[in-house]
Amino acid sequence: MDIVAVIAEGRIREAQERGEFDNLSLKGQPLKLNDMSRIPEELRAGYIILKNAGILPEELEIKKEIISLHKLVECCHEEGEKYSLRKKLNQKILRFEMMMEKRKVHTAGYKDRIYKRFGAY
Secondary structure: OOHHHHHHHHHHHHHHHHOOOOOOOOOOOOOOOOOOOOOOHHHHHHHHHHHHOOOOOHHHHHHHHHHHHHHHHHHOOOHHHHHHHHHHHHHHHHHHHHHHHHHOOHHHOHHHHHHHHHOOO
16 A cells, blocks of 8 residues: 555544544445446546536437437427428437447447437437
């Protein structure tokens, strides 16, 4: 163990003895750890930064837009508007497919996992 870890452990132990952790709001509850095993390793750091900033990765934003557009197309009764929505939907799908192809993550099944997570369109 390096010196920094030893110092940190000592300070944590001292704080425990003083009772500083006794009144924490989530005491006794399990931590909610993010399972990033399904995200390609080279993208994980970026995803953590985006998540901490409250921003979705671009492919998930596009996927959400695809789902919204698909629902709008299903609900739309006017043919002119429906055509316009389908055109936007196809553009988003194409953009998503190109992004996945460019990143070459489709070979690892990442694209399929995103489709599965947000439902088929």
